Amino acid sequence: MISRRALLASLCGTAVAVAVPRSGNAQSPAISGTGLRGAIDAGTHGVKPGGGSAMQRKLERLIADAARQNLPVFLPPGDYPVSGLMLPDGARLSGIAGASRLVQAGSEPLLEARDVQRTVLAGLVFDGVNRPIAGDTAGLIQFRNVANLAIEDCEVTNSGASGLRLEGCGGRIERCHILRAKDYALYAVQSSSLSVANNIVSACGDGGILIHRWEKGHDGTIVSGNRISSTGASSGGTGQYGNAINLYRADDVTVSGNQVSESAFSAIRANSASNAIITDNHCIASGETAIYAEFSFEGAVISGNLVDGAANGISVVNFNAGGRLATVAGNIVRNLRLSGPYTVDDPIFGVGISAEADTAVSGNVIENAPYAGLALGFGPYLRNVTATGNIIRQAGVGCAVTVVEGSGDVIIANNIFQSATRGGIIGYRWRDAATGDLAKAGAQAFGHLTIENNRVS
Numbered sequence: 001m002i003s004r005r006a007l008l009a010s011l012c013g014t015a016v017a018v019a020v021p022r023s024g025n026a027q028s029p030a031i032s033g034t035g036l037r038g039a040i041d042a043g044t045h046g047v048k049p050g051g052g053s054a055m056q057r058k059l060e061r062l063i064a065d066a067a068r069q070n071l072p073v074f075l076p077p078g079d080y081p082v083s084g085l086m087l088p089d090g091a092r093l094s095g096i097a098g099a100s101r102l103v104q105a106g107s108e109p110l111l112e113a114r115d116v117q118r119t120v121l122a123g124l125v126f127d128g129v130n131r132p133i134a135g136d137t138a139g140l141i142q143f144r145n146v147a148n149l150a151i152e153d154c155e156v157t158n159s160g161a162s163g164l165r166l167e168g169c170g171g172r173i174e175r176c177h178i179l180r181a182k183d184y185a186l187y188a189v190q191s192s193s194l195s196v197a198n199n200i201v202s203a204c205g206d207g208g209i210l211i212h213r214w215e216k217g218h219d220g221t222i223v224s225g226n227r228i229s230s231t232g233a234s235s236g237g238t239g240q241y242g243n244a245i246n247l248y249r250a251d252d253v254t255v256s257g258n259q260v261s262e263s264a265f266s267a268i269r270a271n272s273a274s275n276a277i278i279t280d281n282h283c284i285a286s287g288e289t290a291i292y293a294e295f296s297f298e299g300a301v302i303s304g305n306l307v308d309g310a311a312n313g314i315s316v317v318n319f320n321a322g323g324r325l326a327t328v329a330g331n332i333v334r335n336l337r338l339s340g341p342y343t344v345d346d347p348i349f350g351v352g353i354s355a356e357a358d359t360a361v362s363g364n365v366i367e368n369a370p371y372a373g374l375a376l377g378f379g380p381y382l383r384n385v386t387a388t389g390n391i392i393r394q395a396g397v398g399c400a401v402t403v404v405e406g407s408g409d410v411i412i413a414n415n416i417f418q419s420a421t422r423g424g425i426i427g428y429r430w431r432d433a434a435t436g437d438l439a440k441a442g443a444q445a446f447g448h449l450t451i452e453n454n455r456v457s
Contacts (some may be wrong), residue, residue: 039074040066049078056385057084064088075100084108089116094123096151101125106132109142118148130160162187170194179203184210191221196224205234208244210339219250226258238342247273256280266292276300286310287341294318300326307333311340311349317356319381324357334367341451351375357383374399376410377432383408390415396422403427411450424456436446
């Protein structure tokens with residue numbers, strides 16, 4: 001217990017001794033407060049920049065003793081070489097942003113916590129100095145089963161693996177800068193009520209923010225207000241890597257208000273992630289499909305996004321694997337191209353918006369889509385799609401729609417197609433054009449099509 005007098009003294013900057021219980025013969029330093037909201041100044045307890053293993057042991061004991069008293073530890077400016085620093089329950093470690101630096105000194109994760117209720121990190125730099133980290137799924141900072149994790153105003157840089165790796169954690173990652181990680185900036189799996197907000201992520205080798213689960217189920221993470229740039233795909237592939245924001249098997253996730261540029265593959269990729277809300281994001285210069293809802297998902301709201309520069313704009317597909325149920329509304333998609341980051345599997349690039357099943361595509365504006373503005377269905381994979389009230393300018397085909405036997409119902413109505421060089425609405429059999437312009441000739445030959453009130457110029 002801290003008395004009222006001790007609290008007042010600490011707020012006034014007076015050093016106050018706090019009794020700490022000791023176990024066994026461990027020699028823990030006596031704890032005294034500082035003027036920084038009652039924090040314990042590590043420097044006054046023998047934790048000095050540039051120290052070796054003895055300094056790390058002092059820091060570990062100090063953090064453990066302070067945690068038992070629910071007190072924070074303040075790390076003065078300087079470089080502190082550490083490796084395998086394990087945080088106890090209730091650890092609170094803070095510093096001066098950009099100046100208090102924990103520097104990787106070994107092959108273990110720089111800092112870890114496991115099976116605890118609360119961990120707080122603030123105003124610290126974690127520098128991996130590009131050292132390899134042991135383990136196939138390692139992170140420079142690793143947390144497992146931390147119920148209430150708070151990391152704010154920190155910088156995580158030069159990780160020899162991922163920057164942050166979280167498993168089974170809740171809490172928040174806010175206002176951090178994560179850059180130059182060899183693998184991913186943040187890999188979070190099996191999260192619970194996690195918030196990833198207002199961070200800057202740049203120049204990471206294989207991905208930005210990954211929200212995954214071992215098995216498909218509720219996740220509920222919110223990813224909002226982040227700035228993510230230059231996401232690479234060092235490990236290659238056709239979309240497994242290189243995504244700025246990637247959801248996998250994680251249901252009920254919100255991705256909103258993010259600024260994403262120069263991702264090797266997708267700005268936002270939701271794979272087998274149901275009930276995803278993807279709104280108001282700014283996606284610039286994506287290497288492949290800018291926004292993707294794919295494979296076995298049910299439910300996606302994709303609205304209010306701006307896509308400028310990509311191989312494909314927005315794809316809501318893979319009905320063959322159970323992908324269905326979406327709205328794609330009020331987006332701007334422009335400046336697409338016919339080439340992408342790979343040539344295997346004969347991909348189709350240059351499409352504004354693709355949809356296959358139980359999806360409403362409405363009120364979007366698509367400009368400069370060299371293959372097609374809209375692509376509805378593929379082969380027999382089409383069911384219950386409406387495309388209404390869209391504006392498509394400067395496209396190869398205004399709308400490509402499948403006319404393969406077995407295709408389900410589709411309505412194409414009240415759209416404007418301007419400068420569609422190969423026609424306003426063209427029926428396709430797989431990859432091949434199979435009809436003339438159905439916007440002019442009508443769709444009487446195809447019972448699954450309703451085409452009306454479109455304007456082609």
